[in-house]
Each structure stands twice: as C-alpha cells, then as structure tokens.
Amino acid sequence: MRKPLKQARALVAASAAGALVLTAAACGDSGESDADITWWHIQNQDPLMATWQEFADDFAEANDVTFDVQPIENEAFKSRMGTAAQSGDVPTIFHTWGGGVLSEQVDAGLVRDISDLDCLDQIDPIALAPYTIDDKLYGMPFDTGVVGFWYNIDLFADAGIDAPPETWDEFLTDIQALKDAGIAPIALAGADQWPGHYYWTYLVMRIVGLEGLEAAAEAGDFSGEGFVQAGELLADLAALEPFQPGFESAGYGEADGQAANMGEGVTAMELMGQWAPQVQRDASGTDGPENLGFFPFPAVEGGAGLGTEWLGGGNGYAVSADAPDEALDFLCYIMEPDNYARAIVDGNFTPVAADVAAVAPDLGPDTQTVIDALATATGTQLYLDQAYPPAIGGVINEATEGLILGQITAEDFVARVNDAWAAEA
Amino acid sequence: MGGRGVTLKASPPASPAVGRPDADAGMRPRRRPGRPGAGTLATFIVPGLVLFLLFVLLPVLFAGYVAFFRWNGLGGVPTDFIGFDNFRTLIGDEVFLGDLWRIGIIVVLSIVVQLPIAFGLAMLLHQRFPGRTAFRLLFFMPYILTEAVTAVLFGLIFSPRRGFADSLLAGLGIDAQIGWLSDRSIVLFVVFGILTWKFFGFHMVLFLAGRQNIPDELYEAAAIDGATGAQAFRRITLPLMGPTVRIIVFLSVIGTVQLFDLVYVLTGGGPFHASETLAITMFEQGFQRNQIGYASALSIAMFIVSLVFALIYQRYVLSRDLQGSITTAGGVR
Amino acid sequence: MSVATRRARILRGTGYYTAAFVTLVFVATPILFALLGGFKDNQQLRENALGLPSPWNVSNYTQVLASDTFWRQVFSSVFIAFVTTFIVVACSAMVAFVFARFAFRGRELLFTLFAAGMMFPFAVAVLPLFIILRSFELLNSPLGVILPQAAFGLPLTIIILRTFFRSIPGEVEEAATIDGAGPWLFFTRILLPMSRPVLATVSVLALVGSWNSFLLPLVVLQKPTWWTLPLGVTQFSGQYASDTARVLAFVMLAMLPALIFYAFAERHLISGLTSGGTKG
Numbered sequence A: 001m002r003k004p005l006k007q008a009r010a011l012v013a014a015s016a017a018g019a020l021v022l023t024a025a026a027c028g029d030s031g032e033s034d035a036d037i038t039w040w041h042i043q044n045q046d047p048l049m050a051t052w053q054e055f056a057d058d059f060a061e062a063n064d065v066t067f068d069v070q071p072i073e074n075e076a077f078k079s080r081m082g083t084a085a086q087s088g089d090v091p092t093i094f095h096t097w098g099g100g101v102l103s104e105q106v107d108a109g110l111v112r113d114i115s116d117l118d119c120l121d122q123i124d125p126i127a128l129a130p131y132t133i134d135d136k137l138y139g140m141p142f143d144t145g146v147v148g149f150w151y152n153i154d155l156f157a158d159a160g161i162d163a164p165p166e167t168w169d170e171f172l173t174d175i176q177a178l179k180d181a182g183i184a185p186i187a188l189a190g191a192d193q194w195p196g197h198y199y200w201t202y203l204v205m206r207i208v209g210l211e212g213l214e215a216a217a218e219a220g221d222f223s224g225e226g227f228v229q230a231g232e233l234l235a236d237l238a239a240l241e242p243f244q245p246g247f248e249s250a251g252y253g254e255a256d257g258q259a260a261n262m263g264e265g266v267t268a269m270e271l272m273g274q275w276a277p278q279v280q281r282d283a284s285g286t287d288g289p290e291n292l293g294f295f296p297f298p299a300v301e302g303g304a305g306l307g308t309e310w311l312g313g314g315n316g317y318a319v320s321a322d323a324p325d326e327a328l329d330f331l332c333y334i335m336e337p338d339n340y341a342r343a344i345v346d347g348n349f350t351p352v353a354a355d356v357a358a359v360a361p362d363l364g365p366d367t368q369t370v371i372d373a374l375a376t377a378t379g380t381q382l383y384l385d386q387a388y389p390p391a392i393g394g395v396i397n398e399a400t401e402g403l404i405l406g407q408i409t410a411e412d413f414v415a416r417v418n419d420a421w422a423a424e425a
Numbered sequence B: 001m002g003g004r005g006v007t008l009k010a011s012p013p014a015s016p017a018v019g020r021p022d023a024d025a026g027m028r029p030r031r032r033p034g035r036p037g038a039g040t041l042a043t044f045i046v047p048g049l050v051l052f053l054l055f056v057l058l059p060v061l062f063a064g065y066v067a068f069f070r071w072n073g074l075g076g077v078p079t080d081f082i083g084f085d086n087f088r089t090l091i092g093d094e095v096f097l098g099d100l101w102r103i104g105i106i107v108v109l110s111i112v113v114q115l116p117i118a119f120g121l122a123m124l125l126h127q128r129f130p131g132r133t134a135f136r137l138l139f140f141m142p143y144i145l146t147e148a149v150t151a152v153l154f155g156l157i158f159s160p161r162r163g164f165a166d167s168l169l170a171g172l173g174i175d176a177q178i179g180w181l182s183d184r185s186i187v188l189f190v191v192f193g194i195l196t197w198k199f200f201g202f203h204m205v206l207f208l209a210g211r212q213n214i215p216d217e218l219y220e221a222a223a224i225d226g227a228t229g230a231q232a233f234r235r236i237t238l239p240l241m242g243p244t245v246r247i248i249v250f251l252s253v254i255g256t257v258q259l260f261d262l263v264y265v266l267t268g269g270g271p272f273h274a275s276e277t278l279a280i281t282m283f284e285q286g287f288q289r290n291q292i293g294y295a296s297a298l299s300i301a302m303f304i305v306s307l308v309f310a311l312i313y314q315r316y317v318l319s320r321d322l323q324g325s326i327t328t329a330g331g332v333r
Numbered sequence C: 001m002s003v004a005t006r007r008a009r010i011l012r013g014t015g016y017y018t019a020a021f022v023t024l025v026f027v028a029t030p031i032l033f034a035l036l037g038g039f040k041d042n043q044q045l046r047e048n049a050l051g052l053p054s055p056w057n058v059s060n061y062t063q064v065l066a067s068d069t070f071w072r073q074v075f076s077s078v079f080i081a082f083v084t085t086f087i088v089v090a091c092s093a094m095v096a097f098v099f100a101r102f103a104f105r106g107r108e109l110l111f112t113l114f115a116a117g118m119m120f121p122f123a124v125a126v127l128p129l130f131i132i133l134r135s136f137e138l139l140n141s142p143l144g145v146i147l148p149q150a151a152f153g154l155p156l157t158i159i160i161l162r163t164f165f166r167s168i169p170g171e172v173e174e175a176a177t178i179d180g181a182g183p184w185l186f187f188t189r190i191l192l193p194m195s196r197p198v199l200a201t202v203s204v205l206a207l208v209g210s211w212n213s214f215l216l217p218l219v220v221l222q223k224p225t226w227w228t229l230p231l232g233v234t235q236f237s238g239q240y241a242s243d244t245a246r247v248l249a250f251v252m253l254a255m256l257p258a259l260i261f262y263a264f265a266e267r268h269l270i271s272g273l274t275s276g277g278t279k280g
Helices: A002-026 A048-063 A073-085 A099-107 A125-131 A153-159 A168-179 A193-219 A225-239 A258-263 A274-284 A325-334 A337-347 A365-376 A390-402 A411-425 B037-066 B087-090 B095-126 B132-144 B147-158 B164-169 B187-212 B216-223 B228-257 B261-266 B278-288 B294-322 C003-035 C044-049 C057-067 C068-101 C107-119 C123-134 C142-166 C168-176 C183-194 C198-214 C217-221 C229-239 C242-272
Strands: A038-041 A069-072 A095-098 A139-147 A148-152 A185-186 A267-272 A292-295 A311-318 A379-382 B005-007 B325-329
Touching: A038 A048, A038 A073, A038 A185, A038 A325, A038 B278, A048 A069, A048 A325, A048 A337, A073 A095, A073 A258, A073 B095, A073 B278, A073 C123, A073 C229, A095 A325, A099 A311, A099 A390, A099 B216, A125 A139, A125 A311, A139 A325, A139 A337, A139 A365, A148 A153, A148 A274, A153 A168, A153 A267, A153 A292, A168 A185, A168 A225, A185 B278, A193 A225, A193 A267, A193 A311, A193 A390, A193 A411, A225 A390, A225 B325, A258 A267, A258 A274, A267 A274, A292 A365, A311 A325, A311 B294, A390 A411, A390 B278, A411 B087, A411 C142, B037 B294, B037 C068, B037 C107, B037 C123, B037 C142, B037 C183, B087 B095, B087 B294, B095 B132, B095 B187, B095 B228, B095 B278, B095 C003, B132 B187, B132 C003, B147 B164, B147 B187, B147 B261, B147 C003, B147 C229, B147 C242, B164 C003, B187 B228, B187 B261, B187 C003, B187 C242, B216 B228, B228 B278, B228 C229, B261 B278, B278 B294, B278 C123, B278 C217, B294 C107, C003 C107, C003 C242, C044 C242, C057 C242, C068 C142, C068 C183, C068 C229, C068 C242, C107 C142, C123 C217, C142 C198, C142 C217, C168 C183, C183 C198, C198 C242, C229 C242
Parallel strands: A038 A069, A038 A095, A185 A267, A311 A379
Antiparallel strands: A095 A311, A139 A311, A148 A267, A148 A292, B005 B325
C-alpha cells in the first residue's frame, strides 16, 4: 500500500511543477502551425505522397516559404474538412471536388477567388466547370475523369461472359452468371456510403437523362417517376446479393475493403472513378488484376439517358481566403509540365492539361480508357454528394445505403431527398 | 471523458461527513477577528467559477438557444428562428427513435448479462485463494484502455475474411462466415460484447468494494445461528449489496446514453444506423451535414433523457439508499 | 478434517480457478493478439493468425518508435493530461476549501450549481463548445482541449475534495489562525499537505480522463500539430489500412503508457473510482 501511494504523490508533485512550466511555454502558442502554407491532400499513398512532399520542399526552398504538408486518408479528410470549415479556419491549400460543398465554403467566405491564376491557360477549360461558382474560379483541377465499371476480365471469362453488358438486363444476367460460377460479382464499400450512391445516380441518369436530373435538382424536387424507378432497380440489384460478403461494413480503401477485394482478384467488378486501378493496387498491396477492363454504366431499356452521359468529376485544390500569393504560385508549380508529367505517372491521374500530349505523351492503358470515355462524353454530372450541399448529399448517401440494405423503399428514398431539399430552401 | 462521474444527490446536507463528530467544524460561521473577507473568498472561487461558467454552463445554455434555429454553423450567429421545428422533426426521426431503442437494448443486456458476470466474479475474487490479486488486476485492465484505441483493435479483430475472430473460430473447428460488424442483426451484440470486455472489470471492482464493506460479524453470527452458506448469501449478501447494484445500474444507463468513442471508431454507427448512438447521430448531423441547429436539438434531447432518467431513478429506486452524496467516476456503462 | 470436506474444498478451488482462467482468456486474448500481431508481418497474420510469430519481426515496433509522429503524439497526450490535471485540481481545491470551511450567503446555491454540472453529459456540450472555442480562437490549440476538460472535471473533483476537507478537524484551523496564518497560508501550508492522499486520487482520475479523451480533441484539433494518441491511432489505422501488422504495433504502443501507469497508480485509480460509489 505504501509504495504506490508514494509514487502517486511524487507524480502529483511532478505534474504540478511540470504543468506550470509547460503552461507558461504553451501560452502565446495558439497551436497554429507556424508554416506559411499548410496543405491538406488525400494522396496518402506512395509514390505520389512522397512526390507531393518533394514538390513542397523544392518550392519552399526556392521561394523562402515554409510548408506543412498533411496527407490525410479520404474519409478522415472529409470529416476533418467539415469541422475545419465550421471552425472558419481552413488550410491554405486543400483538396476539393468542387460543387455544392465548395460553394458552401465559398459562401462562408473561406475560399480565395483564383480566377486570375497564372497558369490557367495550361488547363483544359472543361475541367474547370465544377470549381466555377458565379463565373469565378475557386479551385484548380489536377485530375479529371469518369465513373464506370472496372472489371476483372479473367473472372468474367471464368463465368462465361465474353463481352461486358450493355443494358441493365444483360447486367443482371451477368451478375447471376458470376454468382453461379462462385464469384462475388461486385465489390462495394457499404460503410462509406458514397460508392453506393454512384449506382442510384447512374440509374437516374439512364432513366430520366442528364437534363431530367439537372432540372430536378434545379427545382429541388425528385418526385418524378424515374427517380422512384431508379430506386426500385437498385433494390432489385441488391436483392440478387451481388456484393462481397461483409460489404455492409466495408470501407473503400481499407484492408478487405472495396478496392482491396478488386486488387486481390476476389470480386469481378466495381463502379468507381478514374482512380480505381491505383487504389486497387495500394489497398491490396498487389499489382492489381492482370486484365482490368472498363465499361460504361449499362443503359436502361426505355430510358431517356444516353450512354455517353457520364457521372464524373475530378480532384482539385482550393486555397483559403487569406492565402498568400505563394500558394497560387505553388499550384502553378505543380502544373509546370515536368512536374505535372511526373505527378500524372506517380498518381495515375487523368490529365487536365490543355495539351495532354505535351505533358504526358504515353499514358497507361487505364488512363487512356478514361480519356477516351471523356472524349466521347456528351455531358457529365458531378458526384451528387459533392455537387449538392452537404445536407442533401449526406441524405442521398445515407438513403442509398438504406435502399441497398433493404431498410427503406424507393418511395422513402425520394421522400427523404425531397425533405432535405425542402429544408435547405 | 473517462474521468467524469455522476452525483445522485448533491445537496450538502447529504454529505457523508454529516453525523461525524467533527463534521460541523467547517460549517460553523466564524465571526472573529481574522475572518477572511468577501474579497479573499472570491479569489479562491473565481478561477474555478469562471472556468465552469465559460466551458460548462455557457455551452449547455447555448445549445438550448441554437436548437430553435436552422443554422449551418458557417460563421456568424444563427438568425433563422424556427421555433420548435427541430424538436418536431426529432420526435419523428427514425434514427433518433432507433438510438433510444438501442440504448434500451444495451442497458437491458448489461443488466441481464454483464452485471451478473461482474457480480459473480466479484464474489469469486472475494474468496481467499492464491493469485486472486493478480486476477483482479488483470480483469480490471481493459477498463483503463482508451476507448478509441480499443475500437481500432476490435475493428481488426472483427474484420471480414481475414479477421482474428474468424481465424479463432476456424482454429476451434467452427467454419462460420459471421458478419460481425456487417450484419445489421448482430452488430449491436458485438458492440455489447466489446463493452462487456471493457467494463465488466470496473463493475466487478465496484461490487468487490461493496462486498468488502459488509462486516464479517454478520456472517459469523449467521453461522452460529446455523445458517448455510446459501442462506447467508440470500439473506445477507444480496440485500446488503442492493445499493451497489442500484448505483452500477445507474452508471450503466448514463454511460450508455453518452456512448460515442468506441462505437464511432468501430462502426461509425453502421451498417445503416444498426449500431448508432445518440452522440453519433448528433455528431454526424452537426459536423458532417452542417445542421448545427438540429444537432443542438439532439444534444438537448440527450440531456433531457439523462436528466429524466436520473430524476425518476433517484425518486423511485435510489431514494432508500441516499444517506450520502453518492459519487463515483469514470465514463462507465 | 474429513475426506468429504477436503474433497469439497479441492473441488471448490478447482472451480475458482476454472472460472478465473476462463475470464482471463476472455480478457487477455485481444491484447495478446495486438502484442503478438505487432511482431508478425502481414503474411503471417493471414496464414498464421493464431500461432506465435515465426520469425519474430520487430520492424513494426521499431518503425513506430522511430517516427516523430508517435513521440509528438505521446508528448501532446502527456502535456494535455498534466496541464488539465493541474488546472482542475488547483481550481477545485480552492473552491472546495471555501465550500468546506466557510459559511456565506449563496454558498449552497453555488455548490449546487457546480454539482449540477455533473448532470451535463460531455457529449451534450461538445457542439456548442466547438462554436464557443471558435469565437475564443482556441481551436487547434491545446488550451481548447485543456480548459473544457478541466471545467468538466470540476464538479466531481470539488465534491470529493470538499468531503475530505470537511473531515479535517476545526481545531487544526483554529491553531493556525491563532498562530497568525491567514486563509492562504492555512490552505497552502497545512490543508493541502494534509490532503495529499485525496489529491493523488483526484489527480489520477483527471489524468486518466484526459488521456482517454477522444471526442473533444477530435473536434478541436483538426491540425495534427497537437494530436493526442487516441486521434493518432485512428488516423494511423486509416493511413496504413492495408498494413495490419503495423497498425497492431501502433495500437499496442499506444496502450503501453496507460498499462505502465496502471501498474503504478492502480490503488489510487480504484479508490478514486469507487469513492462514494459503494458508500450506501
């Protein structure tokens, strides 16, 4: 009994003394990073993580500024960025997907207008659209692309499928064929919710068309029949149990998650954006499936949508309202042809350069696939969870999870989204 | 906050010190030269009071205010007054009602499963046998581990396909594909299992302390009267452990209402709310969807749930025990 | 002693140990999994989940121990815990002193106000706290974590300390007063030294509470400069999601300080946690 008591006493005394000294030291230090430029990015895997750090180091040395570079995992980034925006103190440079989330940050006066960025002429103007709000530019894209099905050609062949499906019915037939062959057809990160919302969005786009979706968003009313039908089709798909075991609690990039399942060649396909092949390799620690193919989201019979309308978007950087000019210079430093060419390779980006051939003469086959798809696009829709304000995007993500898990109906889905629009108005 | 606790009755006459010979020493007003003036007293109280007002009372009052607004929290102050709308939405919100339901399930499971186990182990460790101190130390160990760290560990243990739990079952010859965290119908029970792992040792220690407070003379007297061990247990141990049991149940409920760290890190409340708690709903609404007004209404609801429970419990269950201001600490469930 | 009673005693002893060992397995398995898993590589984790590591692989542990991030988070956790403890114990002791040993108008009201603070679950306050800290510009600062933690620790600490202070006989104070000691002198020279055991107990409680705190740092500290270990562990497990063995090593190392502390301060921790809880 005596001994621990003595220890604890000493501890208390030490704590009191230590606290005094340390408090004195801490006062005046608000905990802010002392760096001139803090940079939050989501490229938290090498080689690109190291490349970004190197760019920052080189730029810092040449321009006599200091950097605090923070690679943050995607989900954690969204969570922290949300809190940071509410704190009114955002990093100098931060990742953005544009759209409604960026727009809300702009309305709160957190983001700097970069319409006069020096290197804009090097960027394909089409790629700027998601970051343009009221004719002003608030983000610089460095990657762009589309969402489609990435599939394991060998597993499809094992199930006797030699061509990817073009219609929803064929798609369902193929799902059944894969299941019959003992292959989990689709990898899905149920816990992250956003990968699921691609399915609902694409079904809506195929049924009511891009114009129909845009009109509904404009009016804040998703009551149209096509929206309910999209939910019903997704529920039909989920009823086939096409997803890998345990998908309900799976994340996208984690061990045993959606991308890892693809990378290890365990599941046959995933609906995902241009970054998919890279993350498949990173998350599984493998070289990914030997034969990876890509096909657009299938058409729905009788739907108004076109196969050349894509769900897509890219990755970009925004800068805080109080950012120094060096932050803008740094964005252009990334876009310098030599640097950007290296980033494209290390990050497996789909380039946004005005002259792609100049920065990236030979792209990997996966990237070329995405570029070809973009080239044929007659229209694109930004991911809904970024395009709309967070409250609505959040409801869509959540409702998709409920629908896939059979917890809500297609009608509930639409009602929830309409309620969210109404509350936002 | 792991170090917090609960008081059931805070009014000063209920202090344990009352009734002791020296208890009045500090209470007697002193009117004699050298009695400190108001200024001196104030210097003692002010630092604590300011801290308390700024960081405890003000936030709670502020939550009560913001709950009547629609506000995305981005800068400025709330302006869009909407009366009781947030609360109206709340009572129709399936997630909120589900949170209450899940709290109920965890509380009932704690009472029927976890507390009897803790009680049994306390009785066991009250016996004298070599090694019992070591067992007590080890059983209590999970309680001191950080909830968030525990959650990361169990997330890996229950991960699908190559998780340790599956390997363990396979090692025992059971080849079952169990969706520990992915099956909506069992995830809450897995969470409960982890809570049991973490908290039974704490409850055991409380029970043990309660048992050690029962004087041995009672048992000796009973033995002289010819009572068997079982009779002594039923007539002496159980009734005299009553107050401890009631306190532990109380702490379990209050702790469950506030449950956040472990579940948020482990499942994020999913799949589709199957393991969600009040605090997670509040966090998601407030910080992920920027609905600060609605989330504040949730905070207030959480407070009211705790308060109403505490009042009812104190009135009908604890009233007979209250000779003292009963305090204990720990983020306990 | 008859054969029958001896046999009963052996049986009972066997029963005790069986129950105790079953519980021990239940408690220890997850922790052993983390400890041993940290010594495996990912392939071993997959193919030899249950066995001992072979070969033992220390690189996961050494990598974590060699990283600045880990040590910075240890420092932040320790710093925040100690400053919180100092503030909460100092403020509480002064307030409890007045409550325990002086009568004045409004005392009961003030005391009830503090005690009522225990009814506010921390989660209730975190959202408005965030907004208040924002207007004080305390976000991303260790003080943004320390001050609210200390404030929420006040009620319990005050109640425990007040009870103890009241139990110190009035004669002690009278003697001091006759010797010419004012309240400050009495408080610092006599009362506090006499209260060492209870001060140790409340300090241990405050330290543990701060060490385990997650929600408040999660909300307040968006920038990693001051991240505490609980935040660090969750971030690390996202960052190295595909490297399970390394995450296990980090988890184990993050648990270690608490385990060591527990070994030394176990008695105070338990006496603090049970103080009053079983008085009925």
